Amino acid sequence: MVQEAIHLLEISKAGTYIDCTVGYGGHARNILSQLSINGNLIGIDRDKEAIKFCEKKLYAFSNVRFFHSSYSKIGEILSLSKIRKVDGMLLDLGMSSAQIDSKNRGFSYKIDSALDMRYDITQELKASDLINNSSQNELADIIYTYGEERRSRSIARNIHRMRPINSVQNLVEAIRISTPPNKRKKTLARVFQAIRIKVNNELHILEDFLANFYDHLSLGGRIVFICFHSLEDRIVKHGLKRLALGKKMKILTKKPLIPSKEELHMNSRSRSAKLRAAERIL
Structure with a gap:
């Protein structure tokens, strides 16, 4: 669901974004292609092999920095990067094909x-x-x-x-x-x-992130989650709902988006994906 995620992030050419689960760089490449040299991307992953792969795959981009870490440590990572807030965050919570097929x-x-x-x-x-x-x-x-x-x-x-x-x-x-x-x-x-x-x-890390990400998102900044099973989707749904009830976030997807028939034909592993997005309004 790359195109849906990129569309909902509403990428600004000079913006700063975080791919919290960069994996093997599919989403990252699409984000970078829409950024100018003044824009920045931070890629995070717990899988060291994925980080090494991205460093090679995306070496031509000078405005991306990778961290072998957990997205739950977003505050520390932004501090190291001398960044206070970002314009968008993406979390694709599924496993990569490289991991599954290992x-x-x-x-x-x-x-x-x-x-x-x-x-x-x-x-x-x-x-x-x-x-x-x-x-x-x-x-x-x-x-x-x-x-x-x-x-x-x-x-x-x-x-x-x-x-x-x-x-x-x-x-x-x-x-x-x-x-x-x-x-x-x-x-x-x-x-x-x-x-x-x-x-x-996994679920505790996701809960911790949902309790803290708001402080690192700029006003008008957007966050996109792609979940692959009901447990994580439920956590994301309720986490965003709490922020929406507090008038802090606006939910952009009343119902989660699901893969198109065309995507399912190309990638059957995406069949359980659900995408949710929200925007900071306070």
């Missing part, structure tokens, strides 16, 4: 590898650590809370019984024996989502 990151249940699932590989906690060191009840709660999976108790019981779980295939097998065949793909996706969210503390 043969050693463990994000996909379709590719056997070590169970890592860290966005930031300098972080100590891996998915295998979480799975092998949590109690059965803790595992069940994680799967239910972050995956909204009804079979969380039986899955957690089988994971606990089959430990140590160190590979994607180990985890897939524990889920397989816990689920009927016709429900298995959705359950696999939910369990992998739940563990990834917990390992990377």
Whole structure:
């Protein structure tokens, strides 16, 4: 949903923008193409591989600066950049295809590898650590809370019984024996989502950001979120609504935008995307 995001940001040629989840630079390149030499872009990502890729891909642009960090540290990053406020922020909360298709990151249940699932590989906690060191009840709660999976108790019981779980295939097998065949793909996706969210503390980071981003957005500045599951979309929806009720932000998308048929044809992974946008008015 690149074009929709860029359109809603209403980019000013001399403005300053933050791509809070720069990934492999798709949105960043589009923002930079609309900025003059007087405009600036800051790109943030927890994935060091993504930052290295962007530094090479976008080396021709002198008005972009990248940070290997979390978007929750936006205040520190702006302070280092000697910037008080920005004109727009973009958060694409989905995983990149490079992460999903990686043969050693463990994000996909379709590719056997070590169970890592860290966005930031300098972080100590891996998915295998979480799975092998949590109690059965803790595992069940994680799967239910972050995956909204009804079979969380039986899955957690089988994971606990089959430990140590160190590979994607180990985890897939524990889920397989816990689920009927016709429900298995959705359950696999939910369990992998739940563990990834917990390992990377995704929802708490998003909540912290929603509580603080307003102070760093200029009057008239805009923010765009692209969410890929109901948990994060709900957090964004309620966070923006609170700011709108306080007359601080104007919500620009009464209902979230969803991918067009053309985009779905080109990128089936975008099917669950929902885009929300708002503008600072106070």
